[in-house]
Amino acid sequence: QKEVEQNSGPLSVPEGAIASLNCTYSDRGSQSFFWYRQYSGKSPELIMFIYSNGDKEDGRFTAQLNKASQYVSLLIRDSQPSDSATYLCAVNDPEYGNKLVFGAGTILRVKS
Amino acid sequence: DAGVTQSPTHLIKTRGQQVTLRCSPISGHKSVSWYQQVLGQGPQFIFQYYEKEERGRGNFPDRFSARQFPNYSSELNVNALLLGDSALYLCASSFRVRGSYEQYFGPGTRLTVT
Numbered sequence: 001q002k003e004v005e006q007n008s009g010p011l012s013v014p015e016g017a018i019a020s021l022n023c024t025y026s027d028r029g030s031q032s033f034f035w036y037r038q039y040s041g042k043s044p045e046l047i048m049f050i051y052s053n054g055d056k057e058d059g060r061f062t063a064q065l066n067k068a069s070q071y072v073s074l075l076i077r078d079s080q081p082s083d084s085a086t087y088l089c090a091v092n093d094p095e096y097g098n099k100l101v102f103g104a105g106t107i108l109r110v111k112s
Numbered sequence: 113d114a115g116v117t118q119s120p121t122h123l124i125k126t127r128g129q130q131v132t133l134r135c136s137p138i139s140g141h142k143s144v145s146w147y148q149q150v151l152g153q154g155p156q157f158i159f160q161y162y163e164k165e166e167r168g169r170g171n172f173p174d175r176f177s178a179r180q181f182p183n184y185s186s187e188l189n190v191n192a193l194l195l196g197d198s199a200l201y202l203c204a205s206s207f208r209v210r211g212s213y214e215q216y217f218g219p220g221t222r223l224t225v226t
Contacts, residue, residue, distance in 0.1 A: 004154070031212060032212035032213070034214075034215075036217075042219070042220075043200070043202055043217045043218060043219050043220040044155065044202070044217050045217070046214065046215070046216055046217075049212075049214055051212060088154050088155075090154070092212060092213070093157075096160065096167065096168035098143055098145055098160045098162070098167065098168065098206055098213045098215070099145070099157045099160060099168050099170070100145075100147075100155075100157065100204075100215060101157070102154030102155050102156070103154050104152070104153050104154050105153075105154055
């Protein structure tokens with residue numbers, strides 16, 4: 001069974017700090033990796049995706065992928081209280097190109 | 113452009129009843145996927161449709177069914193509702209980019225079964 005593991009948290013960081021969110025996945029065949037942000041009572045919002053080993057930066061967000069270690073992370077720089085949410089890591093199931101396998105999410109709390 | 117739309121927003125049903133949830137994808141997106149999210153968990157894949165054909169099915173009972181229409185909108189049907197079907201049902205619209213699919217979720221339908 002394909003699995004995506006995340007620390008449930010909560011991860012608490014002070015405003016302005018760097019938040020580091022981590023995720024591991026079980027299927028070495030996965031090729032696409034996504035981070036979604038979900039506010040309480042809302043649906044997931046796609047914030048980052050990465051397909052190649054290394055780093056990908058978009059504003060305050062950096063996604064990092066290490067396929068050899070089956071590890072993907074999300075860094076949020078200059079964290080703001082508005083970043084407080086649950087962050088879901090999702091990985092494609094290589095048997096079905098469009099199926100995503102999600103982790104349970106990490107709760108992030110940014111304290112002002 | 114409008115995002116993914118879903119209806120209804122909230123729904124309360126009784127055990128044993130049937131429910132139909134609706135989804136309209138982002139304009140130009142031909143693929144729709146359905147997910148179920150129970151409180152405290154990540155979304156679980158139910159179905160994927162592309163060009164009106166089922167392309168994938170998750171580990172859900174036959175009480176769950178879906179279809180996609182010529183305009184790429186989709187319906188998810190759940191028969192013989194159980195208390196455990198209470199969840200947020202998410203529709204995701206996607207397009208293919210460099211061999212992968214970026215999926216964008218609608219606002220969801222919150223189903224409560226009593």
